[in-house]
Amino acid sequence: MVPETRYARNGNTRIAYQAIGQGALDLVFVPGFISNLDLHWEDPGYSRLLRRLSSFSRLIQFDKRGTGLSDRVDPAHLPSLETRMEDVHAVMDAAGSGRAALLGSSEGAPMSILFAATYPERTRALVLYGGYAHFHRWVQGPEAVAHFTEEAERSWGTGAMLRHFAPGRVEDPHFSRWWARFERLSASPTAAVALTRMNALIDLRAILPSIRVPTLVIHRQEDVRVDPEAGRYLAQNIPGARLIEIPGRDHPIWTGDVDQVADVIEEFLTGIRPQPQTSRALATLLASGMVGPERHAAKLGDRHWLERAEQLRTAAAGAVERFGGRIVTLDLERLIARFDGPAQAAGCATILRETAQWLGLRLSQGLHVGEVEISGDVIAGLAVHVTERIARHADAGEILASSVTAELSAGSGLHFCDREEIAVEGLSRPMRLVTMMTEQHLEPARHRRKEADLGKLSAREREVLALVANGLSNPAIAADLRLSEHTVKRHVANILLKLDLPTRAAAAALAARQPEVR
């Protein structure tokens, strides 16, 4: 549920804010470069961070003027850092917060430092994440700022800027799409460029020694956007400040291990080390394993086996996403994913079986429904082991399920046939297994598929196919061929249609068998 958005007034400008939770302590989250209160709740990492922080505080988040849901301002006359800092003051007044801890993230850190120096009586504590006191020294020099703004002018709102902030998420299509929306709905291109130029002027080094509130500095050890030296400088120059460096290179506070970030903040502000938060939930699990990988590797040669296994892995990630699942484990030979229901998990398993067949590989797969312990993206519990045990018991190409999965699938159109019982360690009674049947249609037997005719493809489509076969994503192909991502998507769809192939992995496998494409 997205909390109600309210508006504070600073002069004639309305500042949007949300208050979440009712912990004794007020915690004001001062965002970085751009933000959009409503959109934060759509990203799992962001919403988890907000939920965690609001479990021990009344968390107040807001959009700076000119960004997100707050009033737009003339990009040619953006307000100074001091005026933006006054927005924090206005939000606290509107929310009835007399004294708050400030969590300044990235560009929000200098604003929070300025607030703490100006209003120490209203600052209970300061937490600075991925922050800095001098932009040019620790974020970008003047030349890099010029390149960044040129790129922002050209590609703001496409997601292309993501690599500057979270390179580890560039290959995550869901996050890339969210990021593109986040840019578009947080600031216009002109405002983004103006904000960048204004942030480049930040230099608060002189005021650090005047900070008199308890301060925690958190920085990721390989932060790609803000040099970790910036965090060390803050900790050395703010009296009594404590520095915690955490692993990771993605810059936004809501990416990477957000639980670790929330843990150190909670411990610093409450003095209590949080217990790992886990919860039990019923989940449908799919375990999928490659049959005889060593045999395939020996037959195909290491390089070809690796290429095909990589293609299968990419297809598996896409299939899990398409069926609304979440990956628990995914490597070249093994997948574990959880889904909301058996129909989704079975659909994903069917697509994976077809894709593996196209690639000349075989999978043994297991489905099971059971309670799991969920902690962030990690799940654990007996049900996971049971699912893997079922998958190991399945024959090559078979989708085997526990009988409870079949019982819960009634009405879904899935058909199962009884198999034997197996003993599973940890279960008091043997488990009855069923095998998932391929759908039977009243249509003529299908003839063996002929090898697709690449002559049907246009020159451009052949170019796209070659890049698909090289494992490039649609955004990467778009960049390589200087096309829009939309055009690339249409080319890929046409290729699949003309060649009568189910997935891009199948197209890649076909291309791999046709030397003229490579």
Place this chain on the structure above:
Amino acid sequence: MLTETKPVTGAAIKHAIENRDGRMLSSFYADDALVRVIDRNNPPSKPREVRGRAAITTFWDDICSRAMTHRVDTSITEDDRMAFTQSCAYPDGTKVFCIATIELKDGRIAEQTVVQAWDE
């Protein structure tokens, strides 16, 4: 300045809460008191626990620093146990409602359980 130690009564609690007197509220607790808070973010199986008078003092200092109104409506006392309801409002209109039960030991609060809900 030392805070006067008043007997813990329904009227004293009501006065301290409604006047946002954090120091007075803290003085009502035993040194090893426990405050347990249950709400949407802190479910019954994992309530938030504030232990000891120092932490409870910080807890009340934080709450009383808010520019909000508190009204203690219903207060029931039975031997060493008390219960009361509390209606609170922030300046932006957000409302919070709490029910608290208290157990006294040697005239001080030894345990308090607060269940709260709020507009969001």
